[in-house]
Amino acid sequence: MDAIGQFFAMGGYAAYVWPAFAIVLVVMALMWFTGIHGWRKSEQTLAALRSNRRQREGDAE
């Protein structure tokens, strides 16, 4: 077997080693992107609310 094939075979434990690493990376990536996305969305909502408010206060004067 070539070196690359040997690496991916993980000494016969490929069916355990790769899924373990994969799920950790997938879950960490998901947590990361949902966290960052949620924060960005909250920034936009807050900015929109504040500009609405400023506008209405401007109209009232």
Added chain:
Amino acid sequence: MSMHYFANPTRFNRLAGRIQPWAGGLAAILLVVGLYMALFEVPADYQQGDTVRIMFVHVPSAWMAMFCYSFLAVASAVALIWKHPLADLAAKASAPIGAGFTFLALVTGSIWGKPMWGTWWVWDARLTSVLILFFLYLGYMALWQSIEDGQKAAKAAAVLALVGAVNVPIIKFSVDWWNTLHQPASVMRMDGPAIHPSMLWPLLIMALAFQVYFVALLLARMRMELNLRRIRALRLAERSS
């Protein structure tokens, strides 16, 4: 500098915004280095073969599962006792991250257990107490969701967090107190780590990567919670005006 210096949300937001990208970048670099070492440099174990590599994601996940809960409990105590205005947010923001790491500790442990123990799961003290930890996280998050009044929710959730904190030492010492398939501590021991340096270094790098990742994500989630609190206040003010 008093404890309340960074209680000013605007000041916190500015500081967090400065730290967040650096922590995120550092976590990514450490993760790449740690993964490279775990997959390429660490030799296969003479007993466990290549399954030993699972340790480099399983152990840091399990450490983070316990660290996040300890953080959550301390933040809850600070919120209850000193009414620090960011402590509730810190506790709330850390819960989903802790739940994620606990899930990963359970799943990677199960994947490792199958070839080494011959079973995906046993109802022993270590595994069961970590499963309880996972449910504590879910219960904590559900409690926040179920109470409309933000201040009441914060208080109830903080009390639950503190009661659940008793589970953390139980997890830590479960391998010493009860008979278990799970191996005892080999890094956090009174007499120093019982693990070869060629495995200890990659393990510590992975653990640090997870820790820095937690900091970056926690800051983002805290800033989100802060924004959501401001959004709620603005909407309430609009409705009443």
